[in-house]
Structures are given as C-alpha cells and as structure tokens.
Amino acid sequence: MNKYRLYIKEEIGGYIVVEANNEEKAEEVAEDLLDEYGCDRLFFPIPEDKEDLNKYHGNLKHGEREVVGCEEIK
Secondary structure (H helix, E strand, O other): OOEEEEEEEEEEEEEOOOOOOOHHHHHHHHHHHHHHHHHHHHHOOOHHHHHHHHHHOOEEEEEEEEEEEEEEEO
16 A cells, blocks of 8 residues: 655635624634634534634635645655
8 A cells, every 4th residue: 555645725715704893803704714713614614613703604615626746654
C-alpha cells in the first residue's frame, strides 16, 4: 500500500449578524469571531459552541472544495 500527500482546499462564505455601534466595530467583531471559530464553526457550530454562536445566525451561501495536487511519499 502506497502513501500519498494530497493538497486540498475549501472556500466557504456566507453571512453572520452582529450588533455594533458602527461598521468598523461590526467588522472588528466579525474578524475576532473568524479568528476564534472560523467560518465552518460559525455556520455549523459544534454542540459546545451552539449557545454562544447561534445568536450570529450563521448562513452558509457559498462553498467550493477541490483536490489540487497529489504526490506519492515514502
């Protein structure tokens, strides 16, 4: 049986809803959430995060996945 290293990538995007005093603050909140949870957990919270993240109403609108490269490794 051979081993292979595969380069895979995924791009997802959608919407969240945050409360803030202005657009700049809203973007800061979104960036902090992305840094802490990433899009996948904002759109599909794991059970431990559901209570904290459901208030952002994550809504996945776009997704692409692909295998980009493959090389045999020893």
